[in-house]
Amino acid sequence: MSNVRLTSEQEAVIRHPLGRHARVLSVAGAGKTTTMAYRIKHLVMERNVAPGSIHVLMFNRLARVQFRQRLADIGIPPKVQPPVDTFHSFAYRLIQDMMNAGLVPASTDFWLNGRGEQVWLYVNIAITNLERSRAILPGQVDPEEAMQAIALWKGSLIPPSRAGYRGNRYLPLVYAEFERLRLRKNALTFDDFVPMAVGILEHERSVSQEWCTRADHIVVDEYQDVNYGQQRLVELLAGQRADVMVVGDDDQTIYEWRGARPNYIIREFRTVFANKPHTDYTLSRSFRFGPVIAQCAYNAISFNTTRVEKPLVAHFVAKPAQIHVVESGRSLDANQELAEQVVALVKGKDVAPTQIRVLVRTFAQLGGLEGEFLARHIPYRVVGRSPFFERRENRVLLDYVRLAFELDQPVTKRAEGWLLSVANTPSRKLPRKALTQVMRAARFHEASTRQALAELVDHPESRLYRSQQQRVAELTALLDRIRQRVMGERGLRAGDLLEWLVESVDYLAHFADYYGDGWESFDRRRAVLNFVDYAKGTGLHPLEFVQHVEQLDTTRGVPEDQQIVMTTVFREKGCEYDYVFIPQCEEGYMPCLRETGNLVFDTAGLVEEPEPSEAIENERRLFYVALTRARKAVYVGTSPPPTNGGGSSRQPSRFLDEIQLEPTARVMGALQRLASGAGRARRDLLTAVGRFGGVRRVIKNLISEYLKDVVDESLTGEVSRIAAASPECPFSYRFACTPPEVPGAVKPPPAPALHQAWDIVEF
Secondary structure (H helix, E strand, O other): OOOOOOOOOHHHHOOOOOEEEEEEEEOOOOOHHHHHHHHHHHHHHHHHOOHEEEEEEEEOHHHHHHHHHHHOOOOHHHHOOOOOEEEHHHHHHHHHHHHHHHOOOOOOEEEEEEHHHHHHHHHHHHHHHHOOOOOOOOOOOHHHHHHHHHHHHOOOOOHHHHEEEEOOHHHHHHHHHHHHHHHOOEEEEEHHHHHHHHHHHHHHHHHHHHOOOOOOOOOOOOHHHHHHHHHEEEEEHHHOEEEEEEEEEEHHHOOHHOOOOOHHHHHHOOOOOOOOOOEEEEEOOOOOOHHHHEEEEEEEEOOOOOOOOOOHHHOOOOOEEEEEEEOOOOOOHHHHHHHHHHHHHHHOOOOOOEEEEEEEEHHHHHHHHHHHHHHOOOOOEEOOEEEEEEHHHHHHHHHHHHOOOOOEEOHHHHHHHHHHHHHOOOOOOHHHHHHHHHHHHHHHHHOEEHHHHHHHHHHOOOOOOOHHHHHHHHHHHHHHHHHHHHHHOOOOOOHHHHHHHHOOOOOOHHHHHHHOOOOHHHHHHHHHHHHHHHHHHOOOOOOHHHHHHHHHOOOOOHHHHHHHEEEEEHHOOOOOOOOOEEEEEEEOOOOOOOOOOOOOOOOOOOOOOOOOOOHHHHHHHHHHHHHOEEEEEEEEOOOHHHOOOOOOOOOOOOOHHOOOHHHHHHHHHHHHHEEEEEEOOHHHHHHHHHHHOOOOOHHHHHOEEEEEHHOOHHHHHHHHHHHHHOOOOOOOOOOOOOOOOOOOOOOOOOOOOHHHHHHHHOO
């Protein structure tokens, strides 16, 4: 190990004694993968532990691949590596073994990868079956929400007979019907693997004796994210024999809404695994970024009360890392400035687009910045959801306009799709099957959409109730009114029409009715409002705007490595980039203080519900994760604070005060200049401490961590004396402060040649 520079904290984890369990709390960028790899090497090479008796559980496939490669890089060839699995790959191996033993039918059908569409198909069939039997009302279940709920129930080992849901009361019925269909097909989905493996190990003694006595050592990565089923699997595999080492960071727990139980890593690990002594370790030194990002992130996360206290310290003091907060002003919108910064990085500093990430808490934050990117011809793509103009809730608004102008034309396949899109958005409780049948009949007879809808209203054999017939008539009248407004009002603009349409159908209330008052509803409402604002900004006529949207291409046809990626913080935990952009960091977006917890529960109480985190603490962890994805700089867009005279209701995120940017930048900037040998740096540092000595979190880490690297005891003493004489400061410093550049910063290597599409992007 002498050829690798490991910290004393890493060395302690690697040499953790046998016969004890271990909890390793690792801050962002602390080299936990390297530490775990060297722990394995220590066990195999120095303690002569058989590789087959070590079991490593990673959280996803990418982490599994990277860990295996890291083992190979440090001298453990694949043939002598211990088993490295994800929870699901381990469960899959167990199920395959049971199939070979005849305990699981050999004819089992796996709905995986390319066949994963079978899950979507059968969820929709389940919904249709329930609608036909009138167990649920038409249009009352979102298939995506149903799939997510089913995954959560299975992750918590809750069968349909005990499935409860805080929200849509129909979802447990969909779960039961889906399971009936799946079992009839003798199929297994990805979400069935862990529950099935747990069930086998709990009830098949011979299997349990074989599989649960193999491991002397179990290492679990990202332990803060395990759900009930995964935790139960670890308990079964460990039994009374294995030493268990769990690695994670409670400050990065951001998946409670999908079943993660952070209390395991915070407080319950000792009680669940009580058969052996325990040792706690901390990896507090981050190799990813410099002290400004490290300290600002620590300042913010320290406001959480339900956490394990640990410092976050930049391992390389001189490493440049900045945070820029951009406020909207009278002459420039924050999104405009962020777009300009992206262009400046790519075209002015040769930064590869792949090293820039736009991260948000909710996709609704992207609307304004996407508009700026489109206006400036900056190629980008949204990962995890469609671009704002292709989101379903926005396409529905345009489908109303499209259908209005096709109302008296012969029905086409497209018109049929538009009608199905708008008919129950908002919900009119119109049966999809009846709409489909009448439109297909009209298409066969070359009749118009108006005639098809009239059949549902006027025909004596209409399958609709009187109230449903009335709603079809009202829909037809609305479509007529849209057409009349577009054709009859001079100067009508798309933004005005869409705003009127949103109000006419009470569109925003629809999302609250459908999704409740949680963040799903909030995200969709904000996306609609952003879309209306974008339409207003174009100044186009409604029909021109429809055509404009149909021609938009966010990628501009360039290769993926030349596109800026926009996505959520949830999707990027575990990743790192040179530059991170956070648009619309405002109250209501980040933090979004709406219901974000796990909505499923066990009606019988056999699976105890975890104690949910405070909403603000969840949101603060998300912000912390966003900040700590960056290696070199974070750019945050926000609105100015409201003036005493009122004005905009938008407010900067409280997190931008909590990071204490100005004190941190001044103190850490002076420290960096001192570390680089700059003249007058000592005096600058003492001046900064004299001004900000009452900012306790900053001064505490300066004295206890950073000044250790400065071999000058008199300086440490002076800083301590000045700080002790300073009254404690509140955290309400204004945040618009750019850290000074650090002398001697290394220029990054040039990025690959940009695609010609970037040539038209202007500063």
